[in-house]
Amino acid sequence: MWKEIILLVKKEAVLEWRQKYAINGILLYVVSTIFVAYLSMGAGKGNLGVPVWNALYWIIILFSSVNAVAKSFVQEHQGRQLYYYMIASPEAIILSKTIYNTLLTLVLALLGYLVFGLVFGNPVADQPLFLLNLLLGAIGFSASLTMVSAIASKASNNGTLMAILSFPVLIPILLMAIQVSKNAIDGLDREINLDKILTLLAINAIVAVSSYILFPYLWRS
Template sequence: MKSPLSQIIALVKKDLLLEWRQRHALFGILLYVFSTVFVINLMVKEPEDTIWNAMFWVVQLFVCVNAVAKSFLQENKGRLLYFYSLVHPRYFIAAKLIYNVLLMILFSGVSLLCCILFLGNPLIHPLYFLAVVLLGGISLSLLFTMLAAIAAQASQNAALMAIMGFPLVMPILMLLTGISQSAFAPVVQPGLPGMFALLAGMDVLVIALALILFPYLWKE
């Protein structure tokens, strides 16, 4: 029997292969990023720091919803039953979490590049903002992966994910906008370590909930 790590890696490779075979969806999300940022440029040219920051995280949110949600919603009941007979549910959800984190890191980099190209570069600390963007992409992907897993067990109800996601994603977005605002200021804001610790704690909680609850969801 294969080790848990090898099973998780095999599942991640499977998702990468399926993504490449259905790359029209991948290119569709990239087109969405380019077109959204370009339209923002037509409307506001080079926005102020706070508007730039807010626009970026709005783009990130919708990119995450479109990129992560389909990872579970595209799985039919027969395929899920087949995977249930092959691997443990925790390995399956762990592979989904890892795959969606990698996917969101890619789209986060693309979104940041597009915003800098079309909306200007008001960043005073670009490396700090890049680190926040990567952490934010990871946090959003973890949360929406868990929500997509729940929605997939509710007759593929994507509306359920949106309803549950709204109150859960607001604290994360408020944290991310507050943390990332320091990248536009010459002086670092106080309280940043505590906000980073809170964001990391929320990520750990989401991962723990996904690993604990998903096996029970999959039995249904």
């Protein structure tokens, strides 16, 4: 099982590497969105309040990860999907896609953090906690978005469907992540965040487990 998953993750990475336009496109998407936000806020360094900084950052990450993950089931055509269907178990496929998308979302979030800090200034006081929170948020985002993109790929009218199906599901994760990252920016005592981080972990676990259980049904159709 694990061997299969590692192999499939490698396959995703190689595939991404061969058609570089997709990954480059999404990276450019993050950078240009941040730049648009920067210009429209008309704010220089440090002029942005912490709540606004935080909310803007997470919204940009939300939209770019929706866009990044949306293609995970549509990029390969039917014939090849049938081939995977025959050689790999559905559990391995959903896990490998989730792991790969976590890495992708994490890269996006880190790049976004870098550029965001560059143009808006970086107010984060507790860096390790902020990064840990980014990791947890990326896991949650990719777990639910991978499942939703599998659902949306079965239907036509993909783009809209992807957004409306995923936003309500993502809200709990987003809210917890925003809270923790607000505390990390303010550099509050880590004790306060403990139960929030645990809740975030619990939501991630619920989402991951339910997609692990439900995906085989989707894959079979």
